Amino acid sequence: MIKVTIDGREVELENPVTVLEAAKQAGVIIPTLCYFEGLTPFGGCRLCLVEVEKLPRLQTSCTIMTADGMVVRTETDQIKAARRSILEFLLINHPLDCPFCDKAGECDLQDLVALYGPEAGRFAEGKRRHPESFDDPIIVRNMERCVLCTRCVRMCDGPQGAYAISVTGRGSHSFVEPFSGGKYNCEYCGNCLTVCPVGAIMSRLHRHSYRPWFVEKEIETVCGFCGVGCSMVLQMRENSIIRAIPRAGVGFNKGLLCVRGRFGYENVESEEQLTTPLMKVDGDLKPVSWEEAITFITESLKEIKDAFGGKAIGAVASGRCTNEDNYMLQKFIRFVLGSNNIDSSARNYYAPAEAYLERIFGQGITANLISGIANSDGVFVVGGDPTAINPILGLQIRASCRGGGKIIALGAPGGLKRFVAYELMPTPYSEEIILSAIVGRLLKGKALSGENTTVEAKLRSLKIPSDEDLGMTGISSEDIVRASDDLAGMATPVVVIGPDIIQRERASKNLARIFLLSERPNYQGVMDMGCLPDFLPGGRPVELEMFRHQIEGALGLKAPQDKGLTLFEMINEAETGGLKALYVMGENPLFNIPDSAKVKKALGNLDLLVVQDVHLTETSGIADVVLPATAWPEKEGTFTNLERRVQRVRKARRGRMASYGRDDWKIIADIAERFGMTKQYLRVEDVWEEITHVSALHTGLGYEDIAEGKAVWPYCGKPLRGMEGDFSVEGLDGLPRIRGSKKPYLMIERSLYHSGTFSRRSKALLSIYPEPYLMINPLLSERLGLAEGEKARISNERGVLELKVKLNEDVSDSQVFLSNTFEGAGAMGLIGFGIDSVIGSLYIKDNTVRVEKVRV
Amino acid sequence: MDIFEEIRALSEKYPDRRGALLHALYVAQKDAGWLSQEALNTVSNALNLPQATVKGVATFYSMYKHRPMGRHLIQLCTNVACMIMGAESLVDFLKGKYGVEPGGTTGDGRFSLVIMECIGACDRAPAMLVDTDFHSDLTEDNIVEIIEEYK
Amino acid sequence: MEKFLLKNIENPDSASLEEYQRVGGYKSLNKALQLEPSDIIAQVKAAGLRGRGGAGFPTGMKWDFASRDVKFPKYLICNADEGEPGTFKDRPILEKNPHLLIEGMAISAHALKSDRGYIYLRGEYPYARVVLEKAIEEAYAKGYLGDNIAGKGSGFHLSVHQGAGAYICGEETALIESIEGWRGQPRIKPPFPVNVGAWGMPTVVNNVETLANIPLIVAIGAEKYSAIGNPECPGPKLFSVSCCVETPGVYELPMGITLKEIIYDHAGGVRGGRKLKAVIPGGISAPVLPPDGVDCPMDFVNLPKRGSMLGSGAVMVFDDTVCMVKVCWRAMSFFEHESCGKCTPCREGTGWMRNILKRIEGGFGRDNDIELLQDISLSIIGKTFCPLGDGAAGVVLGFIKNFSDEFRYHITNKKCMVSKDL
Numbered sequence A: 001m002i003k004v005t006i007d008g009r010e011v012e013l014e015n016p017v018t019v020l021e022a023a024k025q026a027g028v029i030i031p032t033l034c035y036f037e038g039l040t041p042f043g044g045c046r047l048c049l050v051e052v053e054k055l056p057r058l059q060t061s062c063t064i065m066t067a068d069g070m071v072v073r074t075e076t077d078q079i080k081a082a083r084r085s086i087l088e089f090l091l092i093n094h095p096l097d098c099p100f101c102d103k104a105g106e107c108d109l110q111d112l113v114a115l116y117g118p119e120a121g122r123f124a125e126g127k128r129r130h131p132e133s134f135d136d137p138i139i140v141r142n143m144e145r146c147v148l149c150t151r152c153v154r155m156c157d158g159p160q161g162a163y164a165i166s167v168t169g170r171g172s173h174s175f176v177e178p179f180s181g182g183k184y185n186c187e188y189c190g191n192c193l194t195v196c197p198v199g200a201i202m203s204r205l206h207r208h209s210y211r212p213w214f215v216e217k218e219i220e221t222v223c224g225f226c227g228v229g230c231s232m233v234l235q236m237r238e239n240s241i242i243r244a245i246p247r248a249g250v251g252f253n254k255g256l257l258c259v260r261g262r263f264g265y266e267n268v269e270s271e272e273q274l275t276t277p278l279m280k281v282d283g284d285l286k287p288v289s290w291e292e293a294i295t296f297i298t299e300s301l302k303e304i305k306d307a308f309g310g311k312a313i314g315a316v317a318s319g320r321c322t323n324e325d326n327y328m329l330q331k332f333i334r335f336v337l338g339s340n341n342i343d344s345s346a347r348n349y350y351a352p353a354e355a356y357l358e359r360i361f362g363q364g365i366t367a368n369l370i371s372g373i374a375n376s377d378g379v380f381v382v383g384g385d386p387t388a389i390n391p392i393l394g395l396q397i398r399a400s401c402r403g404g405g406k407i408i409a410l411g412a413p414g415g416l417k418r419f420v421a422y423e424l425m426p427t428p429y430s431e432e433i434i435l436s437a438i439v440g441r442l443l444k445g446k447a448l449s450g451e452n453t454t455v456e457a458k459l460r461s462l463k464i465p466s467d468e469d470l471g472m473t474g475i476s477s478e479d480i481v482r483a484s485d486d487l488a489g490m491a492t493p494v495v496v497i498g499p500d501i502i503q504r505e506r507a508s509k510n511l512a513r514i515f516l517l518s519e520r521p522n523y524q525g526v527m528d529m530g531c532l533p534d535f536l537p538g539g540r541p542v543e544l545e546m547f548r549h550q551i552e553g554a555l556g557l558k559a560p561q562d563k564g565l566t567l568f569e570m571i572n573e574a575e576t577g578g579l580k581a582l583y584v585m586g587e588n589p590l591f592n593i594p595d596s597a598k599v600k601k602a603l604g605n606l607d608l609l610v611v612q613d614v615h616l617t618e619t620s621g622i623a624d625v626v627l628p629a630t631a632w633p634e635k636e637g638t639f640t641n642l643e644r645r646v647q648r649v650r651k652a653r654r655g656r657m658a659s660y661g662r663d664d665w666k667i668i669a670d671i672a673e674r675f676g677m678t679k680q681y682l683r684v685e686d687v688w689e690e691i692t693h694v695s696a697l698h699t700g701l702g703y704e705d706i707a708e709g710k711a712v713w714p715y716c717g718k719p720l721r722g723m724e725g726d727f728s729v730e731g732l733d734g735l736p737r738i739r740g741s742k743k744p745y746l747m748i749e750r751s752l753y754h755s756g757t758f759s760r761r762s763k764a765l766l767s768i769y770p771e772p773y774l775m776i777n778p779l780l781s782e783r784l785g786l787a788e789g790e791k792a793r794i795s796n797e798r799g800v801l802e803l804k805v806k807l808n809e810d811v812s813d814s815q816v817f818l819s820n821t822f823e824g825a826g827a828m829g830l831i832g833f834g835i836d837s838v839i840g841s842l843y844i845k846d847n848t849v850r851v852e853k854v855r856v
Numbered sequence B: 001m002d003i004f005e006e007i008r009a010l011s012e013k014y015p016d017r018r019g020a021l022l023h024a025l026y027v028a029q030k031d032a033g034w035l036s037q038e039a040l041n042t043v044s045n046a047l048n049l050p051q052a053t054v055k056g057v058a059t060f061y062s063m064y065k066h067r068p069m070g071r072h073l074i075q076l077c078t079n080v081a082c083m084i085m086g087a088e089s090l091v092d093f094l095k096g097k098y099g100v101e102p103g104g105t106t107g108d109g110r111f112s113l114v115i116m117e118c119i120g121a122c123d124r125a126p127a128m129l130v131d132t133d134f135h136s137d138l139t140e141d142n143i144v145e146i147i148e149e150y151k
Numbered sequence C: 001m002e003k004f005l006l007k008n009i010e011n012p013d014s015a016s017l018e019e020y021q022r023v024g025g026y027k028s029l030n031k032a033l034q035l036e037p038s039d040i041i042a043q044v045k046a047a048g049l050r051g052r053g054g055a056g057f058p059t060g061m062k063w064d065f066a067s068r069d070v071k072f073p074k075y076l077i078c079n080a081d082e083g084e085p086g087t088f089k090d091r092p093i094l095e096k097n098p099h100l101l102i103e104g105m106a107i108s109a110h111a112l113k114s115d116r117g118y119i120y121l122r123g124e125y126p127y128a129r130v131v132l133e134k135a136i137e138e139a140y141a142k143g144y145l146g147d148n149i150a151g152k153g154s155g156f157h158l159s160v161h162q163g164a165g166a167y168i169c170g171e172e173t174a175l176i177e178s179i180e181g182w183r184g185q186p187r188i189k190p191p192f193p194v195n196v197g198a199w200g201m202p203t204v205v206n207n208v209e210t211l212a213n214i215p216l217i218v219a220i221g222a223e224k225y226s227a228i229g230n231p232e233c234p235g236p237k238l239f240s241v242s243c244c245v246e247t248p249g250v251y252e253l254p255m256g257i258t259l260k261e262i263i264y265d266h267a268g269g270v271r272g273g274r275k276l277k278a279v280i281p282g283g284i285s286a287p288v289l290p291p292d293g294v295d296c297p298m299d300f301v302n303l304p305k306r307g308s309m310l311g312s313g314a315v316m317v318f319d320d321t322v323c324m325v326k327v328c329w330r331a332m333s334f335f336e337h338e339s340c341g342k343c344t345p346c347r348e349g350t351g352w353m354r355n356i357l358k359r360i361e362g363g364f365g366r367d368n369d370i371e372l373l374q375d376i377s378l379s380i381i382g383k384t385f386c387p388l389g390d391g392a393a394g395v396v397l398g399f400i401k402n403f404s405d406e407f408r409y410h411i412t413n414k415k416c417m418v419s420k421d422l
């Protein structure tokens, strides 16, 4: 126990901490500038000087550690004089342009000068000049205001790990540089904005348009961009979002946000938001009243149900909608219309991968805490760049590396480039062979524990590739040995699985904590809510009578007992005429599912296509009825993130036009009522109430518990489904054939700066990544005679696209990358798909493209 | 051995490749006499260090140049000992004779003049380095003779 | 006094291993390899050697701290940054007697159980680099460096790491940052380099001259060594003497010799028989002394009593033709140029003071400028991250204290007190 006295107050400390932290515990606030919680101490600004008895010099409290018996004074005349002179020094080169500076009002320097500063400066010489820089999208730099606390650099090199900025120059000619147009891997996370104490690094959004004290309202909510679910605060003025900021101490993201979360909110303020229901009249969508639209939908659905039965109707749920929205859709389709045909784009990878893993390891295998990754001693990253798909989760992997963890990537490491010990870059589509080989090696090295016979039996049945099989992959058996040994050597390994590799999973030991990357904020919730053809809310198989009866009892409604159709099956059925109506909520299948032409044909074949969305999309463009819904910051409800944490989403605004949009769950409840559903829901809480009664995963969980951030399921819910009555896992005994191709494969780029089509109306994100481009390796570009910025034509039997070329050394030269974001230029359009017979997931096939230069 | 390889080889002297950075920057500067963005990128790639970090380091040390330099680099000391022994008038003299300001380059690109802090030749002040050669006890007469040796 | 550090350097071949061995070189290393590491440390402690880099920290004590740390590997770094203006004492060792340094480092490494060393050589000494690298090669060839030194089993590898023009890299933690490839800014202490130094490992940083003293201590023993010069900080000392003396140069003399002896008996007195106006005894960071300060013994004990310090032992002599305001201004523009920028007072204060001094020197001084300078200096002193900023402020205070008349004359008369045609 360490005892110290600070300004006469005694503090007892378990462990030595800095004097600054001890003072905080004693309730003594010491002024600081370069100190920032969570960053490595710097000790440069010298504002936090204190007197320590027996030490001759003043000491910086942010760096000096407490020792037993220490006596510290923090506010003597000597100290005040020192602070005054430090502030006078800082003002020498500071422009004193507070009247124009957006930071005024929340500027540390301004506050400190008010507290300790000199009345007037005595500096009579010219100040150093440095032009304000607008080289970057989103961020504006004014280095004349910089006080060189280096908090931004320590943030960028520390928690963010982007290494995009550095102090350049020396002495008073030092400037923080150089984001400069993305030249240096800037990830535009904006975390430097959080830490900058003055107005040196500022957002360009809303520049000069508001002052911090204009903020009228702050809403604590969860980011709507991806499945990490970072906590954030939306600051509002006159019903408009003026800023999204993280709040230290709230949420597991610990004050960090990524570019999408911080700057992407603007897309919901887009002029293009739907304002009224639309109905197709003579081939064109025309505005109609809500009453007209709802009546039409109800009647059409009734007709179809009467003529063909509930099974002719299907629905697509959404990873961007809340649990409540999805639950209601599921209830309507399943219990009101009597169809189990409900699925979502989680079918693309997330749902089947989770199902597959659960079939091997049991339910909940992917329920792991994101914050635990940083403490693991190794991470195996497979099939996707976590730093782009789930950025804040990616930061945890970087943190694990900084803490000595070994990061191994199968596939291009992307934003983990500087963090991986090494990467295995196999030829396309051979990842599974590599994984099987690794598992094979692991099985040889470690005898199975015998604790879990089912799992072990499955592992034993795995076909282990021969050296010859390996030969095709471009990865040597030495590499496999190295990777396997490294994995086996990890005490607390983490496996991160991305969308690009969904099939078999390595299965060494249950020790591994598995994370599935989730592109959408609520893929997990979609599944938990039973928006799956084979599962009821709470992850209960629809085919198991016991579970079905339980839920039917709770609701007083019946559900069909057979599995429904998956998303892809629904499309096939629509194509062949078996499916007559599709109700799409917050999804854009025409753009987000491979082979757009096929999807378009199928959807065109329907008798009724209803789309509920915020904007007009490719899919709503061909719908019979389009209903305007609320966007993420206008919603109340909950999301469940990829670690299965249920979090509150709160309504921030009724924006310019959003008052026309209605909550998704409400629209559906309205229609369901016309079908005779008696239950009334006044508020979103009523929907949640019902969920907690129906879903065994959510039993007893109120909004208040969720608000505390502790709702990671399974909590007080019923026990999870066990391993008994297990499903057989087929197909473990084969290996995929590697499809060689002279033509490059078209792959989906999952960019940090976009989130599918959700972000394509965000001005901020567009300013970084404004148009679709084809990312290719410099070697390939040389072979094709295509230089950076030139136009390429890519084509296959599904279509033709013309795009600008961007070179990227980090991608393989047998692949080209294109995002699936921009209207008319989505990668999905040229990609073919098949459905895996074992786990029902989509697999990509026939995605080679011809790439040639467009001559002008 | 190209520059990339040369830089790679340097890192063997250090437990962490980053240690070779200062040396690598010298190697990258050797041919052109200054560090272009391209040269910095070569260093960054060879040592697998972030470009921003390399830039930050390269601009901290005054012997790395970030603008094109003349074929020869005259580094004239004007610190106290050299100043007292007449370095300032040598600066004026060079300006008059060759039209070159401190920090500048002659019109024909033959040499650049840089003012140095103490170069450790105070006993034979004023002194200068031309490229890597020391010259001391400078006067207006001998400085011309010396400079004329560098074409 | 018999020369040890600069022994044989008049010989044009003094830098060669052959020549070095001819005059007795590497005998101490062979002797040291027979000794237990702890015995060598004890000897260096007993000898009373204090670091020659400026701070005068007892070398044996530093070694003791490092060798007590259980972490390995340990690094030995020779500080050959020699950046202090007026200092050029390490240069003759580096350029003309490199094997003395290598021998000193090999012995030190044995004592510290270090197997890896670097010589941090300032960028401004390109020739020294050539000499050192050649000498290191020779030493490897002869087995004085390598995996198995002199066949005795212990190994030591050595290479040159060249700085690139940053005075602050002479400060040991900034130097370590620089070796690791970062911007050369000082680190937070504690932990001290002896525990957490280069790459997080125990690291000893010693000046060239300090390490060059080690073979002598091993050769003659602690007792004889401590009899040289002032018993409180004994040993031979290199003094670089420059500016207004007849014969500037590096002099190897016993520690504690007076300034007066150095200037008049060794450096030929003030040039042209002029009047002595001021002396800086320890490089530009050491406060200036008035003429009556010359009776002060040159060592780590006596100079502080006179308000200055031994620093690097660089004696800068100014006669009556030199303007003190101008010297003070030039010194401050050096500090401003070399401030690393990490801490506020040094980064901002040095530039401010340079501006004021420039204006006084140029005849635009203002009435309260002297007080302002003093005030700024006091605002800096004791609040900087490392001693550079403190030093800069101390220099100004020293000049003002001793030559305030000259400053005031500049301000009131808008011109220099020293007539140009003196």
Ligand SMILES: Cc1cc2nc3c(=O)[nH]c(=O)nc-3n(C[C@H](O)[C@H](O)[C@H](O)COP(=O)(O)O)c2cc1C
Residues within 6 Å of the ligand: C050, C051, C052, C053, C054, C055, C056, C057, C059, C079, C080, C081, C082, C083, C084, C167, C168, C169, C170, C171, C172, C173, C205, C206, C207, C208, C210, C211, C386, C387, C388
């Ligand atoms: C600003 C500053 C510059 C320094 N420059 C040098 C230098 O050029 N050479 C040197 O040996 N020590 C220099 N030192 C001292 C070193 O920090 C350190 O004390 C010394 O290398 C230790 O070696 P020693 O114990 O052998 O003296 C400097 C210190 C400071 C604060």
Ligand code: SF4
Residues within 6 Å of the ligand: C168, C186, C338, C339, C340, C341, C342, C343, C344, C346, C347, C384, C385, C386, C387, C388, C389, C390
């Ligand atoms: S005193 Fe401060 S700014 Fe100056 S060199 Fe030291 S750390 Fe850097």
Ligand code: FES
Residues within 6 Å of the ligand: A031, A032, A033, A034, A035, A042, A043, A044, A045, A046, A047, A048, A049, A060, A061, A062, A063
């Ligand atoms: S907060 Fe301690 S020195 Fe800046």
